[in-house]
Amino acid sequence: MDILNILISDSFWAASLRIATPLIFGVLGALICERSGVLNLGIEGIFVAGAMAGWMAVWFGAGLWGGLLVAASVGALFGLLHAVLTVPLGLSQHVSGLGITMLATSVSYFAYRTALPNLSSPPRIEPFQPLDIPIISDIPFIGAVLSQQTAMTWLALFLVLLVWWVLERTPLGLAIRAVGDNPDAVDAQGLSVYALRIGAVMAGSALMALGGAFLTMSAFDSFFFGMVNGRGWIAIALVIFASWRPGKALLGALLFGAFDAFQVRLQTEVGAFVPSQIFLMAPYVLSIIALVIVARRAEYPRALLKPWFKGQR
Amino acid sequence: MLRIEPRESPSRWWTLGVPIASALLALLLAAIPLAFAGANIFEGYRQMAKGIFGSTFAFTEMLTRATPLIFTGLAVTLAFRAKLWNIGAEGQLYLGAMAAVIVGTGMIDAPPFILIPIILLAGASAGAVGMAGPAYLKTRFGADEVVTTLLLNFIILIFLQMMLEGPLKDPMGMGWPQSKPIVDDGILPQLLPRMRVHAGLIIALLAAVIAHIMLSKTVWGLKLRAVGENAAAALHAGIKVKRTIIGAAIVSGALAGLAGVGEVTGLRGYLTTDLSPGYGYTGIVVAMLAGLSPIGVVISALFIASIFVGADSMSRAMGVSSYLADLVVAMSLICVLVGGFVARYRITRTGKGDV
Numbered sequence: 032m033d034i035l036n037i038l039i040s041d042s043f044w045a046a047s048l049r050i051a052t053p054l055i056f057g058v059l060g061a062l063i064c065e066r067s068g069v070l071n072l073g074i075e076g077i078f079v080a081g082a083m084a085g086w087m088a089v090w091f092g093a094g095l096w097g098g099l100l101v102a103a104s105v106g107a108l109f110g111l112l113h114a115v116l117t118v119p120l121g122l123s124q125h126v127s128g129l130g131i132t133m134l135a136t137s138v139s140y141f142a143y144r145t146a147l148p149n150l151s152s153p154p155r156i157e158p159f160q161p162l163d164i165p166i167i168s169d170i171p172f173i174g175a176v177l178s179q180q181t182a183m184t185w186l187a188l189f190l191v192l193l194v195w196w197v198l199e200r201t202p203l204g205l206a207i208r209a210v211g212d213n214p215d216a217v218d219a220q221g222l223s224v225y226a227l228r229i230g231a232v233m234a235g236s237a238l239m240a241l242g243g244a245f246l247t248m249s250a251f252d253s254f255f256f257g258m259v260n261g262r263g264w265i266a267i268a269l270v271i272f273a274s275w276r277p278g279k280a281l282l283g284a285l286l287f288g289a290f291d292a293f294q295v296r297l298q299t300e301v302g303a304f305v306p307s308q309i310f311l312m313a314p315y316v317l318s319i320i321a322l323v324i325v326a327r328r329a330e331y332p333r334a335l336l337k338p339w340f341k342g343q344r
Numbered sequence: 345m346l347r348i349e350p351r352e353s354p355s356r357w358w359t360l361g362v363p364i365a366s367a368l369l370a371l372l373l374a375a376i377p378l379a380f381a382g383a384n385i386f387e388g389y390r391q392m393a394k395g396i397f398g399s400t401f402a403f404t405e406m407l408t409r410a411t412p413l414i415f416t417g418l419a420v421t422l423a424f425r426a427k428l429w430n431i432g433a434e435g436q437l438y439l440g441a442m443a444a445v446i447v448g449t450g451m452i453d454a455p456p457f458i459l460i461p462i463i464l465l466a467g468a469s470a471g472a473v474g475m476a477g478p479a480y481l482k483t484r485f486g487a488d489e490v491v492t493t494l495l496l497n498f499i500i501l502i503f504l505q506m507m508l509e510g511p512l513k514d515p516m517g518m519g520w521p522q523s524k525p526i527v528d529d530g531i532l533p534q535l536l537p538r539m540r541v542h543a544g545l546i547i548a549l550l551a552a553v554i555a556h557i558m559l560s561k562t563v564w565g566l567k568l569r570a571v572g573e574n575a576a577a578a579l580h581a582g583i584k585v586k587r588t589i590i591g592a593a594i595v596s597g598a599l600a601g602l603a604g605v606g607e608v609t610g611l612r613g614y615l616t617t618d619l620s621p622g623y624g625y626t627g628i629v630v631a632m633l634a635g636l637s638p639i640g641v642v643i644s645a646l647f648i649a650s651i652f653v654g655a656d657s658m659s660r661a662m663g664v665s666s667y668l669a670d671l672v673v674a675m676s677l678i679c680v681l682v683g684g685f686v687a688r689y690r691i692t693r694t695g696k697g698d699v
Contacts, residue, residue: 072490116678119348120685125429125490127681129628133674137667138377144665145381264494271488308506315495315502319487326487340348 037296041175044289048180049250051288053078055187056242057266058273058280059194060235064110066198066275067231068211068334072128073113074239075263076135077106081240083139086247086254087146089156099183099244106240107233109135114232119225121338132263143254153253159183183241183249188281190238195277207231211332214339224339239263261315268318271329283321290317348689362683363633363640367647370676377671381664388658395657396650402657404539408611410649411541412437412620414548415603416627417634417641418555419471419596425559425636426592427572428479432493433600434624435500436474440467440601441608442504445512445523445615448530448608456529463530464547464605471601472594474500479593483586497624505617514614523615532610544606548642551599555638558595568592600624622670629677635684648673 037043057074064071071077085102089095109131116127147154159181168178198204210217210227218224242262247254269287273279294310351358378388396406416433423430430436443466452459478496481487507513508521516524532543559565570578571588579585603623608615630648634640655669 112678116681120682121348122681122685126628126632126677129431129625130674130677130681133625133629133670134678137670137674141377141665141667141671142380144667145377148663148665261495261498264491264498268491268495271491306506306510308502308509312499312502315498319481319492319495319499322491323481323485323487326481326485329486 033300034297037293041172042179043292043296044176045179046292046295047285047288048176048184049288050291051284052180052184052187053242053245053250053262054266054269054284054287055191055281056238056245057263058269058284059187059190059277060106060238060242061266061270062273062275062277062280063194063198063207063235063238064232065270065335066211066332067207067228067235068214068332068337068339069114069117069228069232070124070128070336071110071113071131071232071235071239072125072267073109073131073135073236074128074266075259075261076132076139077109077236077239078243078246078259078263079139080105080109080135081243082247082258083143083243083254084240085244086156087143089248090154095157095159095248098248099241102240102244103237106243107237109240110233110236111229113236114229117338118228118232121340124336140256153255155252156248158247158252159249181249183245186241187245191277191281198277208332211334214334218339218341224341239266242266265314265318268322272321272325274325274328274330275332287314287317290314348691350689351687358687359635362687363635363644363680366679366683367633367644367676369679370672371651373675373679374668374672377668378664381668383662383664388662388664391658391661392654395654395661398657400536401539402653404536404541406646406649406653407541407545409652410645411544411548411610412603412607412623413626413630413645413648414545414552414642415599415606416623417630417645418548418551418638419599419603420627420631421634421636421638421641422555422559422568422592422599423475423596424631425572426568426589427575428482428589428592428596429490430475430478430493430593430596430600431490431628432475432478432496432624433596433603433627434620434622435493435497436471436597436600437604437607437620437624438500438504439470439474439597439604441604441615441619442507442512443467443470443601444530444605444608445526448526449524450527453527454529456531459527459530460532460609463526463609464602467601467605468598469601471604472598474601475593475597476590479590483589501617504615508615508617512615521617525614526609530609531613532606540611542606542610544610547602547606551602552638552642555595555599555641559638564591600627603627626673629673632677633680648676651676 061071061074081102084105085098088101089098093101113127113131116122117124161179162182163178168174206222206227210224214224246258269283273283291314294313298307298310375385378385395402397403419433444463447466448463452462478489478492481492482489508523512523514522514524535541567583567588570583571585575585607619626648630641630644633644651672652669656666659666
């Protein structure tokens with residue numbers, strides 16, 4: 032049975048995890064923003080900016096970890112812009128986010144074209160290599176899946192734990208969650224609603240940029256126009272699917288990765304009878320279906336999208 | 345301590361001045377990327393102006409570019425007025441274009457005055473269906489229309505690829521994934537000899553006037569605005585909120601569909617997957633610059649089209665990346681957002697602790 036063979040092969044699960052990695056970064060980033068009460072539709076553009084900035088930094092000799100730092104900083108910077116527009120100024124989070132996406136995308140494309148004009152083929156960098164950790168790679172099956180992953184996938188998995196721990200187990204996390212549910216209460220405690228929200232949006236945006244950087248620094252080794260291809264929007268859908276919880280976000284991203292890896296393999300089996308576009312469409316259709324299924328039960332952070340002004344109830 | 349408070353009533357001066365100032369500020373900010381690219385800034389602006397007003401042809405090219413932007417700008421305006429976040433105008437544009445090539449490439453044999461209205465109707469209907477779907481998912485299941493319309497853009501474009509490699513493929517197209525050409529009787533007439541500007545512009549202007557009347561002079565428009573301003577209060581006042589949202593979605597999608605029809609039947613003559621360089625997304629900027637007013641959409645579409653045409657010709661003349669145009673458009677959206685804030689609020693100083 033071919034389908035069964037797919038499901039028990041380690042290369043399939045390795046591919047699933049690889050496809051899931053940028054989404055894990057993206058969903059975690061969007062989750063942090065939304066938990067603090069700010070929808071960040073800048074995600075798609077911040078992915079592009081992270082992919083371009085990280086890659087460009089490595090190209091100009093910053094090294095891979097230096098590239099990640101640059102990507103995260105660029106992401107945080109766009110996050111700061113979005114946060115300033117939507118938190119103290121209280122402007123439409125929808126429109127500001129879309130504006131950030133347009134701005135980050137066009138700045139990235141313009142910078143890439145300006146820094147590297149007249150290229151016939153995109154230049155390449157030496158990307159992150161699979162990390163072979165001795166004890167782990169000896170575990171049967173799981174070892175084979177994990178030893179095909181780069182340091183960025185490990186970073187993503189570590190961040191799931193970190194974000195969960197911070198949000199659920201620390202006073203800071205409590206404050207971030209509270210500011211997304213009931214900013215008045217946070218203000219009454221003497222904490223700054225503005226600072227918490229701006230900080231959360233910047234941190235979340237930095238993670239989104241890392242998701243973009245994964246594409247150019249781990250999955251591939253060069254920057255292409257249009258390479259993000261809606262991954263940011265899929266992450267926004269997955270946050271709702273994950274009901275704003277880091278653990279479920281990981282699960283959602285993995286399910287999505289598995290589905291995507293599966294359809295690629297299915298394509299080679301039945302590709303002769305079914306147009307390839309049906310498979311290309313599948314991830315987007317799947318996201319919509321998932322959204323429709325969970326939408327009724329979704330418990331949005333209560334203050335999401337609602338601007339809050341100091342001294343004004 | 346600084347404190348933000350609303351102005352008593354934003355004056356007409358502010359509502360008119362803010363978008364103009366934002367647009368000009370965004371144009372001024374273009375100097376930064378120009379300088380980064382190592383170009384002479386003044387020469388850049390001169391080339392841009394030349395690309396817009398330098399000749400009759402340049403000017404009509406700007407009008408040609410503005411045509412689809414008026415449609416998508418109107419589509420976004422009507423939806424956003426109802427607080428329906430239609431980010432899917434790009435996809436609906438392609439649905440309209442697909443419907444146009446389905447009925448306009450030989451399926452129906454009729455004289456222009458019959459065929460053209462049929463094509464327009466088909467395209468508008470296809471766009472309407474494309475937005476009615478997400479609106480239904482929103483009102484029936486509570487599925488966020490921002491996400492569904494954004495994802496639909498990708499789905500529709502892939503679907504179009506499939507159609508252009510399958511049923512809609514032109515057998516005479518040398519293997520390229522493109523549709524058959526629109527028949528002569530289905531082509532929108534040119535407005536000026538040897539210029540590309542076409543009757544789609546007239547239809548777009550008519551649409552803007554009709555949208556203005558529908559929005560500000562009819563009960564339908566009143567309901568739509570009521571739902572957008574306060575859905576709970578509208579429901580309380582006995583307005584059928586869900587039906588109003590679906591209605592807004594249908595009109596919005598139809599307008600976006602017409603943008604696609606105009607491009608196919610007025611400009612290209614056939615359909616490919618690169619029909620629109622993001623007119624659907626740019627429509628959001630057009631609508632916001634216009635302050636969500638249908639008549640304002642016409643003016644802001646002309647401005648955005650000028651940026652695109654001007655930046656295109658400047659980038660050709662000076663070797664600066666044409667992504668500069670997208671950059672200026674994005675910056676004008678951010679500027680007008682901030683400008684809207686300045687118009688509505690003022691920042692005052694209060695004594696310490698006096699909150």
